[in-house]
Each structure stands twice: as C-alpha cells, then as structure tokens.
Amino acid sequence: xxxxxxxxxxxxxxxxxxxxxxxxxxxxxxxxxxxxxxxxxxxxxxxxxxxxxxxxxxxxxxxxxxxxxxxxxxxxxxxxxxxxxxxxxxxxxxxxxxxxxxxxxxxxxxxxxxxxxxxxxxxxxxxxxxxxxxxxxxxxxxxxxxxxxxxxxxxxxxxxxxxxxxxxxxxxxxxxxxxxxxxxxxxxxxxxxxxxxxxxxxxxxxxxxxxxxxxxxxxxxxxxxxxxxxxxxxxxxxxxxxxxxxxxxxxxxxxxxxxxxxxxxxxxxxxxxxxxxxxxxxxxxxxxxxxxxxxxxxxxxxxxxxxxxxxxxxxxxxxxxxxxxxxxxxxxxxxxxxxxxxxxxxxxxxxxxxxxxxxxxxxxxxxxxxxxxxxxxxxxxxxxxxxxxxxxxxxxxxxxxxxxxxxxxxxxxxxxxxxxxxxxxxxxxxxxxxxxxxxxxxxxxxxxxxxxxxxxxxxxxxxxxxxxxxxxxxxxxxxxxxxxxxxxxxxxx
Numbered sequence: 010x011x012x013x014x015x016x017x018x019x020x021x022x023x024x025x026x027x028x029x030x031x032x033x034x035x036x037x038x039x040x041x042x043x044x045x046x047x048x049x050x051x052x053x054x055x056x057x058x059x060x061x062x063x064x065x066x067x068x069x070x071x072x073x074x075x076x077x078x079x080x081x082x083x084x085x086x087x088x089x090x091x092x093x094x095x096x097x098x099x100x101x102x103x104x105x106x107x108x109x110x111x112x113x114x115x116x117x118x119x120x121x122x123x124x125x126x127x128x129x130x131x132x133x134x135x136x137x138x139x140x141x142x143x144x145x146x147x148x149x150x151x152x153x154x155x156x157x158x159x160x161x162x163x164x165x166x167x168x169x170x171x172x173x174x175x176x177x178x179x180x181x182x183x184x185x186x187x188x189x190x191x192x193x194x195x196x197x198x199x200x201x202x203x204x205x206x207x208x209x210x211x212x213x214x215x216x217x218x219x220x221x222x223x224x225x226x227x228x229x230x231x232x233x234x235x236x237x238x239x240x241x242x243x244x245x246x247x248x249x250x251x252x253x254x255x256x257x258x259x260x261x262x263x264x265x266x267x268x269x270x271x272x273x274x275x276x277x278x279x280x281x282x283x284x285x286x287x288x289x290x291x292x293x294x295x296x297x298x299x300x301x302x303x304x305x306x307x308x309x310x311x312x313x314x315x316x317x318x319x320x321x322x323x324x325x326x327x328x329x330x331x332x333x334x335x336x337x338x339x340x341x342x343x344x345x346x347x348x349x350x351x352x353x354x355x356x357x358x359x360x361x362x363x364x365x366x367x368x369x370x371x372x373x374x375x376x377x378x379x380x381x382x383x384x385x386x387x388x389x390x391x392x393x394x395x396x397x398x399x400x401x402x403x404x405x406x407x408x409x410x411x412x413x414x415x416x417x418x419x420x421x422x423x424x425x426x427x428x429x430x431x432x433x434x435x436x437x438x439x440x441x442x443x444x445x446x447x448x449x450x451x452x453x454x455x456x457x458x459x460x461x462x463x464x465x466x467x468x469x470x471x472x473x474x475x476x477x478x479x480x481x482x483x484x485x486x487x488x489x490x491x492x493x494x495x496x497x498x499x500x501x502x
C-alpha cells in the first residue's frame with residue numbers, strides 16, 4: 010500500500026496508477042481498496058434510468074426472477090443441487106462496496122436467502138412479473154415484508170444478476186487506462202444464464218488485479234446509501250396513507266377495518282408497525298400500491314442517491330484518505346508491533362495525537378457539521394490498520410454486549426477495540442459491558458475503548474459516566490478530542 014515514492018495507496022486510482030479524473034470521467038466510483046464503503050447498487054436506479062442499457066439490465070433481472078418463480082411452484086420437489094445452482098450466490102466482494110469493516114469480505118447469498126426467496130416467489134408473490142397495478146416488476150418487492158431477505162441481500166443479488174455488465178464495464182476501463190502488468194485474465198463463474206440449458210455459464214475477462222484478485226468498478230449513477238428507494242422502512246412508516254390511494258372502495262374499507270382490528274387500544278409505535286405488517290400480509294395488494302407511489306416519484310430516487318453518493322465521495326474518498334498520510338508523519342506508525350494489545354494501544358494514541366494536535370479533527374467534519382454515525386467512525390478507524398500483520402475483524406454481538414473490532418494473531422493473542430461517539434445514548438451501558446465476562450466470550454484478554462467527542466458538553470457527559478462506573482483514569486478508556494473550537498488556527502491538515 011506504500012508506493013516507491015513513499016505515498017500511501019488507498020484508492021483504486023492510487024493502486025492502479027491512473028488519474029482520479031479518468032475514473033470520474035468514465036462515470037465510476039473511485040473506491041477505497043482498504044475498506045468497503047457503505048454504498049450499494051439500488052435496482053430501482055436501473056429501472057428508472059433514462060439509459061436504455063440500464064433498463065435492459067433490469068429487464069434481464071426480472072426475466073431471471075420469473076424463471077425462479079416458475080421453479081418455485083413446488084416447494085418440495087426441487088433438487089437441492091438446483092437450489093444451490095439457481096438461488097445461492099457469492100457476495101461480489103470485488104466491487105469494495107457494502108461495508109464489512111474487515112477488508113472487503115462478506116457473507117453472500119446463502120441457504121437462508123435461497124429459502125426465503127423460494128418461499129416468497131412460490132407463495133406470497135406468485136404474480137411476480139405479471140403485476141397489473143405497477144408499471145413494472147421490482148426485485149425489492151421480495152424484501153418488503155419477509156424476514157431473511159433484506160437490503161444487503163437485494164444489493165448482492167442485483168450485483169450477481171448484472172455481473173456480466175460490471176465485468177465488461179471494468180474491462181473496458183482497464184484496457185484503456187491500466188498498464189498490462191497490473192491486469193490479469195480471470196475466469197469468472199455465473200456470468201451468463203443460459204435459458205436453454207437452465208444453467209449459469211462462466212466467461213473470461215481482462216481485469217485489474219489487486220493482491221491476487223480482480224477489482225470491479227461500479228457506475229456512480231447506480232449507487233445509493235442507507236437504503237433502496239423501495240424499502241420496508243418507508244412501507245411501514247407511510248402505511249396509513251397507502252389505503253387512500255386504492256381506488257377500490259370495498260378493498261380500502263376492508264384494509265382499514267382489519268388494521269383497526271389488530272391494533273391495540275392504546276398502541277405505541279411498535280404496535281402500529283406490527284399491525285401494519287400483519288395487514289400487509291393479509292392484503293398483499295398494498296405492496297403494489299406502495300410501489301406504484303414510489304414509481305410515480307422515481308425522479309426523487311435519482312436526485313437523493315446522487316446527493317448521497319456525492320457526500321460519501323467527499324467524506325470517505327477525500328477527507329478520510331488524508332488520515333493515512335497524517336498518521337505516516339508519526340514516526341514508525343506503520344511499523345508498530347508487539348502484542349495485539351500493544352499495537353492497538355499505540356495506534357490509538359497515534360490516532361489521538363493526529364486528531365488533537367495535527368489537524369486531523371478536520372476529517373470528522375462535512376460542511377461544518379461533525380459526523381454523527383459510528384459506522385463512519387469505524388470506517389475511519391479501519392483505515393489505520395491496513396499496514397498491520399494483525400487480523401482486524403468486526404465482532405458480532407453475541408448477546409453479552411456489542412463490540413466493534415477484534416484484533417488477533419492466532420488464538421493466543423486477541424484484543425478488543427471499540428470506537429464510540431460520545432453522543433451515543435447507550436454509551437454508559439456499552440462501557441459496563443467491558444468486563445472479563447465479555448472478554449472471555451470473545452476469547453480476548455484485553456480490550457480498549459475509544460470515545461470521540463465534539464463539544465465540551467459531550468466531554469462532561471463522558472466524564473460523568475466514567476466517574477459513575479469508576480473508570481476515571483483507566484488507561485484502557487481513551488478519549489479523543491475532535492472539537493474545532495480549541496484547535497490552533499495553524500493546524501497542519
């Protein structure tokens with residue numbers, strides 16, 4: 010990741026020695042090859058695009074789903090091998106999107122997704138592909154009320170179904186802009202589906218090669234952040250306004266009556282959401298009317314996604330990119346070694362020094378406002394580890410309390426590290442979980458807590474929590490001052 014001139018390679022353009030301008034003009038996102046980014050392909054942007062090629066891609070996706078729909082009629086008889094071949098797909102990790110926090114590896118579309126997809130197509134959405142209410146069919150429909158098929162699944166499935174396009178798109182750029190010594194021919198499985206043989210076929214492509222694997226570029230105008238345009242949260246939140254759009258008076262009355270029937274007398278928000286989902290199960294036509302509304306306001310999807318991607322480019326690919334260079338100015342930062350605890354502790358102290366004394370606090374601000382999402386903070390922290398020989402992975406919440414990262418070198422040397430915002434409403438509870446019980450559950454012997462604050466008020470709140478928990482002065486709880494009002498105007502950034 011450090012080139013011959015001593016510069017740190019973070020972005021696609023850095024690693025493959027092309028200009029950012031060339032990547033931008035091609036229409037692609039200049040991704041980070043250090044950590045996945047929380048962006049993903051929204052299939053609605055294909056459907057609603059003015060580009061014929063994108064609309065054709067969406068049509069091919071729906072064609073394949075119709076094929077699966079027809080194969081899902083009998084839920085019992087389908088051969089397990091065919092379920093594996095038709096419904097199960099790997100994550101397309103080579104586009105460096107989706108945000109796994111540990112490099113770019115994810116879980117893909119496994120048996121749970123396959124089972125949920127078959128059940129939806131075979132029962133609840135037997136009319137998929139032949140909708141009469143909406144302008145078209147939408148893959149996102151399958152995740153609106155079903156457990157087991159979520160936003161990430163939809164994005165992964167979309168990437169798999171348009172993989173041939175992404176490979177061709179990347180190959181075109183690579184052949185024109187990237188030196189042959191940085192490319193390699195890869196044979197890729199499941200690129201084209203043959204409807205005559207009912208099987209996926211492989212293809213070969215000349216692609217950028219990074220650490221033995223290929224890298225994919227993705228057009229910016231297919232990307233969004235946070236959620237797809239057609240999503241479950243909007244369906245549930247806006248549920249009560251959907252029946253009003255139904256022209257059938259009898260159906261509208263039945264829906265409203267059923268919703269009132271399943272709603273408790275003094276409902277709270279959770280009760281309303283559960284009643285909405287039960288009503289949707291009872292009257293699936295509600296989904297089509299919701300999607301129709303989304304189609305009619307499709308121009309908003311494009312403008313919102315464009316703004317989100319622009320924000321992400323500024324924060325993740327411009328501001329966050331400066332962090333490795335700032336850290337490099339600390340002597341031997343990327344040569345830090347010792348145990349995982351010693352390495353993690355020194356990296357945190359270097360990080361703290363850069364933020365507090367060398368202008369690094371500016372990384373945290375976009376248009377004058379501090380970042381308020383710990384997800385963004387985690388991406389920033391992950392970028393400090395790319396030169397380490399330690400394995401840095403995201404630790405799942407095992408029910409004993411959440412933890413952000415596990416730094417390990419084999420079974421005998423593991424350290425937990427958490428980066429939290431002082432504004433986190435669950436901060437006190439989270440700090441309480443830093444116990445021997447949790448460390449034992451994670452097979453770790455040490456843990457470090459890092460708390461970033463943006464104001465005096467936040468600092469005072471953290472101090473109060475630490476006093477209450479008798480953690481004041483604990484060396485494993487490190488506070489990072491990211492305020493702007495106490496930094497010298499001549500800070501180096």
